Amino acid sequence: MRGFELVHPASLDEAIKLLDVDDPTVRPFSGGTALMLMMKTGVFQPSILVHLGGLEAEHAAVAVTPEGGLRIGALATLTSVEHSAEVVRVAPVIPRAMKRLANVRVRNVARIGGNLAHGDPHMDLPPVLSSLGGAVTVRGPGGTRSIPIEGLFSGYYETVLTRGELITDVTLPSQRGWASAYLKCTTRSADDWPTLGVAVSLKVTDGAIAESRVMVSAATEKLTRLPSAEAVLKGANAGEDAVARAADAAAAEAETIDDARGSAEYKTELLRVYVKRALGEAIRNGAVQ
Template sequence: MPFELAEPRSLREAIASLDAKDPSVRPISGGTALMLMMKAGVLRPSRLVSLGKLGLAGIRTGPGGELRVGAMTSLRTIEKSEIVRKGWPVIARTLRTLANVRVRNVATVGGHLAHADPHMDLPPVLSALGARVTIAGAAGERSIPVEELGTGYLETSIRLDELITLLEVPPLGGRSAAYLKCTTRSADDWPAVGVAVSLDFQGDSIREASVVIGAATDKPTRLAAVERILVGRKLDENLLDEAATQELSVEGDLHGSAAYKKQLIRVYLRRAIHEARAQSR
């Protein structure tokens, strides 16, 4: 099926090239997910709006010490960035086993977040870290937590005539964070489950906890009950037993049944908390 390719040179022009009422008009960033959907015939665009000439790539820190990553920055650039490695090492570590280097060279962080496949590795990590995205549309910009981006399987709260332009991640401060991905095939496969934790320790006790899992339901899931158990308590095996026995809502898929995933989460949650503890030392 033929389609039009628009290559706007400004954000305003790009937004004007989108269509609030027509889902067959789509932005394209790296194209790694979009092209697969087109090849599979699930997407037949009438127009693709390339974001390649908008100057949306780059990594820097903001006035509050936050990480600011332009939407068109490739996943590989983020993985290799000294700023990210020093200030947010969990993001660089997560990227090392996200797909393969060929995909990471091309895929962008904006496309990654907009795609909203619940198996993706970065959304749980960024949600656990309290990251936000800036979304631009004809009426201006809005900023929302990454956690509120996904609304269902491949569905987001981004309107058809809006674009993600920026990712912002607050400084880690005293927190330590870990992401563990369990794959059932190669290490860089899509996860059967992914567990992200961000913990703030005060001595041996946990002052603040953020726990978000991926690949368990149709969007990343915050384990609020687990967080409540962890906060204000001393980290020991009894606490981990208690945290790991919480009831979870999990759906099975090609990577494993719901029962199997629940068991994986119990095991990987303990491991991720231990890893965050080790990082904090």
């Protein structure tokens, strides 16, 4: 690594001001677990890192919203989210997914906002949080806006965040009546980055699927929603037949990509199997009360 300047803003506004420059080597730095890898390999050589640790007191809380959803401060560590009693109650799929997300030490320092802003398509939380209907609140030089997580990513390691914008909160609607599951497949070793991540959420009313969200990551260039699989599920009985047809629709629709973890063709077959398994698991898990 080469030398750079590490600056410590005392407020969100000061951080935004520091980041509102036309220079890609000036970046925000929170847990740093992902950026450090890029810096060590020379993929990223910063001139200034804007360290957000000083904002933790105000931007790391986890709270249940009046509507029964969740508001999670962007600087909450993944460990604090994993063990939050509120998260366990409102969205139990999140702590289940955390068990196999990196490891305890990384989860101790990585922040939920950084995890999303990094734009890495292999991350586990973007599919999970988007399948729950999650959104991020973003603040920048132009003010505050809300972006659905399914629309946050514009490409491989690219997001729709603009100059000086920082994620301040992750919000989730109430999950009452929704059943969710996340499954990933690692093909090289158990702790490898996923080759495929599939997150599904279903709203089942009287045995029929009223609504669903089916998300795929890692096997595609960016987080991708699969509306054709959702169309198959809509109105169908929550059983094996609908699950198998949705899996076929997902495989037909997703644009998987080749990389060191497998060919596009292979990942399409993995997707077919994992959509089937994830839907089955969500149905077995049952709805959040």
